[in-house]
Amino acid sequence: MVVDGFVASERALREAGSAVPPAGLSPAGADQALSCLIAIEKLAAGLRVVMAGQAARTGSWRIRGARSPEEDLAKRTGTSVGKADDTLKTSKRLKQQPKVEAALRDGTLSDTQAAAVSDAAHADPRAEARLVDKAGQTDLRGLNDECRKVKAAADPDPDATNRRIHNERFFRHGHDVDGALTGSFRITPQAGADVLAAFAPFREAIFKQARAEGRRESFEAIDADALVAMAVAAAGGSAAPAGGPKDVYVVADLQALRDGGSCEMDGAPVPASIVREILEGGDAFLIGVLKHGVDVQKVVRWGRYVPAEVRDALLIRDGFRCSYPGCSQKARLQRDHLQPYSKNGPTSLTNLQLLCPFHHKLKTARDRLFDPDAAPPTTHETTENRAERRTGDRRRDGPVRGP
Numbered sequence: 001m002v003v004d005g006f007v008a009s010e011r012a013l014r015e016a017g018s019a020v021p022p023a024g025l026s027p028a029g030a031d032q033a034l035s036c037l038i039a040i041e042k043l044a045a046g047l048r049v050v051m052a053g054q055a056a057r058t059g060s061w062r063i064r065g066a067r068s069p070e071e072d073l074a075k076r077t078g079t080s081v082g083k084a085d086d087t088l089k090t091s092k093r094l095k096q097q098p099k100v101e102a103a104l105r106d107g108t109l110s111d112t113q114a115a116a117v118s119d120a121a122h123a124d125p126r127a128e129a130r131l132v133d134k135a136g137q138t139d140l141r142g143l144n145d146e147c148r149k150v151k152a153a154a155d156p157d158p159d160a161t162n163r164r165i166h167n168e169r170f171f172r173h174g175h176d177v178d179g180a181l182t183g184s185f186r187i188t189p190q191a192g193a194d195v196l197a198a199f200a201p202f203r204e205a206i207f208k209q210a211r212a213e214g215r216r217e218s219f220e221a222i223d224a225d226a227l228v229a230m231a232v233a234a235a236g237g238s239a240a241p242a243g244g245p246k247d248v249y250v251v252a253d254l255q256a257l258r259d260g261g262s263c264e265m266d267g268a269p270v271p272a273s274i275v276r277e278i279l280e281g282g283d284a285f286l287i288g289v290l291k292h293g294v295d296v297q298k299v300v301r302w303g304r305y306v307p308a309e310v311r312d313a314l315l316i317r318d319g320f321r322c323s324y325p326g327c328s329q330k331a332r333l334q335r336d337h338l339q340p341y342s343k344n345g346p347t348s349l350t351n352l353q354l355l356c357p358f359h360h361k362l363k364t365a366r367d368r369l370f371d372p373d374a375a376p377p378t379t380h381e382t383t384e385n386r387a388e389r390r391t392g393d394r395r396r397d398g399p400v401r402g403p
């Protein structure tokens with residue numbers, strides 16, 4: 001029987017585990033064992049999703065005293081009810097999603113990846129194979145972005161979705177056991193774009209201040225300080241940072257705009273009706289980008305800044321994220337010259353890409369390593385040439401004022 005195979009595997013794994021001596025394995029042995037365990041864990045997690053739906057139908061969760069199959073699965077696996085709900089939903093859809101099932105059975109999709117892919121493929125079955133492939137090429141955030149796009153494109157009534165989000169809007173806050181103020185909120189993407197546009201200059205100011213003081217803070221800590229600074233400024237306690245709100249990007253497909261489909265605001269789906277309102281209103285900090293298929297047809301800019309078509313087109317082409325394969329960081333993107341500026345590389349769309357600070361640094365280091373003309377790195381850098389190089393770097397590959 002098939003089940004016997006699983007029972008025997010579990011026993012074999014327990015025996016292997018108890019055979020590990022208290023002092024541990026040799027480093028090479030531990031490394032090999034770890035590789036096996038990672039593969040086993042992935043396989044087991046995938047198979048668990050495959051089995052969960054069928055197992056729930058036996059009703060054995062009632063015998064264990066649970067209120068629902070979701071609650072039972074959450075308790076037995078030590079996860080949240082929300083995550084167990086995702087697992088069961090995915091499991092039940094697998095009959096219609098053979099590619100997701102195959103990827104779960106061979107351990108290439110994790111349960112979290114499978115939940116995202118299955119949910120989006122449920123909205124648009126044609127996207128199933130592409131999303132399964134995508135899961136292997138990008139991180140979870142990149143996969144979630146792609147799944148969100150598929151769902152938005154398949155949404156038969158984006159206006160209804162937007163109204164539902166608006167009707168369900170909330171801002172909850174309270175004190176936790178330590179007395180700390182905590183909170184969460186959910187608002188429409190267009191309202192969110194307003195909030196983030198106002199927030200961006202505070203975040204930038206706090207980040208610069210921390211760097212000037214030599215403090216290394218996490219992104220989250222900087223954002224928390226920026227939130228407080230924004231509240232203090234709103235109450236009239238301090239002036240808002242110079243520069244004003246950041247630009248908001250609206251990407252609209254011409255056909256979607258005409259037929260009432262879904263468009264994008266700072267990467268989040270919004271109904272075409274909202275975009276039409278914006279186009280008519282001429283808001284001060286909005287950039288409208290009209291696309292036909294994949295080609296950018298027109299960049300419309302409202303606001304105080306000089307049109308910078310190259311900058312806008314670059315952000316849109318690279319999807320507002322780092323172009324390094326597998327990375328999808330969106331914060332603090334920098335423009336990188338494929339052929340370095342110092343080697344007469346032009347500042348044109350074809351010679352530019354967006355990179356996060358980490359991958360930008362990595363690429364610059366590699367460029368230097370493989371450059372026969374480059375001076376060897378020196379530890380005796382003078383203040384003058386360091387300052388010169390810095391300003392040079394900033395001029396050529398400056399930070400991007402984008403979302």
Ligand SMILES: [Zn+2]
Pocket residue numbers: 322323324327328329355356358359
């Ligand atoms: Zn990156």
